[in-house]
Amino acid sequence: MSEHILEMSNIVKEFPGVRALDDVSFQVKSGEIHALVGENGAGKSTLIKVLSGVHPNGSYTGRILVDGVDQQFQHIRDSENVGIAVIYQELALVPQMTVVENLFLGVERGKPYAIDWDTANSEAKKYLEEVNLDISPSAVVKNLGIGKQQLVEIAKAIAKKARILVLDEPTAALNEQDSANLLEILRQLRDRGVSCIYISHKLNEVIEIADSVTVLRDGKTVSTHDMHGANRLDEPRIVSLMVGRDLTERFPRVEHTPGEVVLQVRDWSVQDPDDPAKNIVDNVSFDVRQGEILGVAGLMGAGRTELMMSISVSVAQLRCVARN
């Protein structure tokens, strides 16, 4: 068997007016976590869509080899059949269905006419354990937090016997704890031989988890780096490979001189739609001044979005009333 579980070579993919992939070659070793980084529009997601059969064979040129064998995927199902599973940031779970229903959607256990729910449930438990998820298989997906939903997606990939797991910006919407948890699961999967392609703009995570890093720029492969060797990349180096120049400053801080108060909020509360006895925003007062940037910090779920969104809706309502 070749050292590489996956080899993509000389991939060219064009859209009207855009050469999204311009002779990209990309190789993933068996049992490694391989990060794919690059600026917005560099071609990361397109490369994954070529790999998964979303862009079918014939719509691009170049070769895809899995375990050294040429592949011509016409359909997502074809890539799934050789063990490729892709998890997009937009989760593909059916929110109204239960965890077990989602896990086996399309591959229902048992006899042709009846689903064997006992078997399905006990198997589901096993897969959930593998991703450290302590939830009931009969839990409805929409009632789980986004972090848990992400893990259900991974459990689903395991259920499909994925050998190459691809995650396209999996942690963008996760809080720190859920992100850390997800990275830990990926490490465990790697140690069991699953290869993983990891796309993220959070470069600190890339440094933390990747065995190899490939940088794309303008549809071309810039370079691939071993993250265990002496030439491992640090964050500034990844950035300069991505953007093609050094980026010394991260935040352009300038001194602002705040003026008069433009928006004054006093004793602002918003009821919890799921529990009217509770407030998700509770008695908040603050001012916003002209010509300043006011940061709103807090943990995910602290009520920051509800606070600001409810204020903006109220102001808009007043505007509509005033206009009519």
Add this chain to the structure above:
Amino acid sequence: MRGKELKIRNPGDAIRAGLAYVTEDRKGKGLVLGMDICLNTSLAALRAVSRYSIINLFEEIRITEQYVQSLRIKTPSVEQKVTNLSGGNQQKVVLGKWMLTQPEVLILDEPTRGIDVGAKFEIYKVMNELVAKGVCIVMISSELPEVLGMSDRVIVIHQGKLNGELHWSEATQEKTMTLATGGSEK
């Protein structure tokens, strides 16, 4: 409004001010608070509608091209369908659209999620330009370095309550996290 009433010292001022709420418009999020068309359009058009009675197409294209450049939106032309753009570039379009309207209060909810480091920097620069023109920006962000790196002042919310306010010069990662997890400043 649900909960308590909105008390603005001079409601007329707040209304005239114009306020835009920009969120990363990913699946599901737009449905959290259902808004009707009147509200949506008034939010989207704000000043652009109230100030100009005629839409100047050439001007529109010129300004759009300017934003495509300054936000580094990767696209063959300004007429490209947004669905054909990469994820991060779609997010930049959402941001650019709202920045164009130049409301008095611009609320940005996780503005740089999914955006690469280089383009983030460009977005921060545009934010500074807007502030220099008198716009106030409220930025919700879960990326602490971003909040601390860009804000003049930081308010910290914990379980729906305001748990402290820090001037940027005193706002450290540790202090902010302490407040965010319910601790006190002391």
